[in-house]
Amino acid sequence: MKARIIIVAALFALIGCDQNKEPITITPEDYHASVDKVTEVMIHDIFSPPVASRIFAYPNVGAFEILAKNNPDYNSLAGQLTGFEPIPEPDTTKTINFDLAALITHIDLSKRLIFSEDRIASFRDSLYAKWEKTNKVEFEDSKNYGLEVAEHMVKWMDKDNYKQTRTMPKFTVDTDDPSRWQPTPPAYMDGIEPHWNKIRPFVIDSSNQFVPSPPPPFSMEEDSDFYKEVKEVYEISNEITDKGDESEEIAIAKFWDCNPYVSVTRGHLMFATKKITPGAHWIGIAKIASRNTNADLAKTIHTYTKTSLAIADGFISCWDEKYRSNLIRPETLINEYIDDSWEPVLQTPPFPEYTSGHSVVSGAAAEALTSIYGDNFAFDDDTEVPYGLPVRSFTSFRQAAEEAAISRMYGGIHYRAAVEIGVNQGRKLGQFVVENLSMTN
Incomplete structure (x- = not known):
């Protein structure tokens, strides 16, 4: 009997010791590290820009909802995002x-949401071991609630039509219409995500809510507006390449390249160089x-949540237009009509030209960030340093978005209409996101 009392007392003592441990502290740097890990894995897995935007959005929304559940300064997004219902209530006894x-x-x-789950699992397990050692009871209770919310998010996520689009037919190239997009060298890849406009939006009402004005009518007559835009791309490219690789325009083009599909050919070998997507660049700016x-x-x-929602809806809106207008890229026309040896500064990405995806999502992300940090927020952008590019400085998010847009012309992959109308399309969409989301009190 005496031995049993001693054992019970010892157990209570152990429980008491665990409960008296210091609470686990989570810092902004811990969250940055998690976002960075996701970006790293997405680069490794080579996700397309639209798919990458989806991977950023859902985890940030899930984290934000738990934040809002316990912080009176923030509002739940339930009822504000399409089809999103309140997350489970926490157990107050835990x-x-x-x-x-x-x-x-x-x-x-x-x-x-990624392919290389083991890379995230390894990152997670190292943190789990640390947190469990710090305070096991708090860790287990918090983990159980976090995973419960994740399950709730998955049920919502699975209804966004993403899985259905995986089995939809590939894009069919129209070879009879000279205005229509054609696959471009060196890989001549199929059109990426032709059904992305069927993905359920987050904040905007539908994929075609922000349909831009159409590009100039296709014509290769030298006095037509469209031909002038084609010729402008060619002339700008020649002008900046004549200056050499040190030109400011080439530096801008390379800084905002953000093409995860760049193919490099060495003899009979072709391989991809891995880079961040346009959305990942703006997630880096959010950081x-x-x-x-x-x-x-x-x-x-x-910050991450609002920015990622604007980016995700920006891709849905832009891709809706891309496969509606289905416009041919400058590289194809310049090679056929002007100079068969011409190559753009940047490698042409594998989808139709109009509007410019980077321009749209940059305009949208800039509006989201401006709503949080103000219009005159100067910053040094070191997002591309890991990829061998120098820091660039900006006086505002909107200035960065304008530079991201014009970079596509300098790179030789877009006409002027696509970048100017595209950034305006993104700006309008971003303003709609800002005006229709009540995230703070």
Whole structure:
């Protein structure tokens, strides 16, 4: 009997010790690390720009919802995002660390959305071991709630038509119409994500809510507006390449390239060089804004979430137009009508020309970030440093978006209409996101 009492007392003592441990602290840097890990894996897995935007959006929304559940300064997105219902209520008898639960949700959802799950799992397991050692009860309670929210998110996520688009037919190239998009060298890839306009939007009403004005009518007559745009791309390219690789225009083009499909040919061997997508570049800018202002964890998650939602809807809107107008790229026309040896500064990505995807999502992301940090937010963009490119400095998010747009002309992959109308399309969409999301009180 005495031995049993001693054992019970020892057990209570152990439980008491665990409960008296320091609470687990989650910092903005912990969240940045999770987002960076997702970006790293997406580069490795070579996700297309539209798919990458989806991978960023859902985990950030899940984390934000847990944040809003415990922070009166933030509002739930339930009822604000299409088809999104409130997340489960937390068990008030449990020791839930909401910051920790939010990060766990982000990690778990990210793992479900990429291919190389082992890379996220390894990252997760190292954190789990640390947190469990710090405070096992708090970790287990927080993990259980975070995973419960993740399951709720998955049910919503699975209804966005993504899985259905995986089995839809490939894009059919119209070889009879000279205005229609044709696959471009060196890989001559099929058109990427031709059914992305069928993905359920997050904030906008539908994929065709922000249909831009059409491009100039196709004509290769030398006095036509369209031909003048083709010739302008050719002349700008020749002008900046004559200056050499050190020209400012080439530096701008390369900085905003963000093409995960760049193919390199060496003899009979072809391989891909891996880069971030346009959305990932703007997620990187969101991180810079958060760090530069010493934003707390809540504001950091808010920044990522709002930016990723604008980017995701931007891709849905842009891709809707791309496969409607189905416009041929400058490289194809210049090679056929003007100079058969001409090559663009940047490799042409594998989808129709109009409007420019980078221009649209840059315009949208800039509006989201401006709504949080203001119009005159100067920053140094080091997002491309890991890919061997120098830092570029901007006086505002909108200035960065304008440069991202014009970079596509400097790169020789878009006409003027696609970048100017595209960035305006994104700006209008971004303003709609800002005006129709009530994320803060």
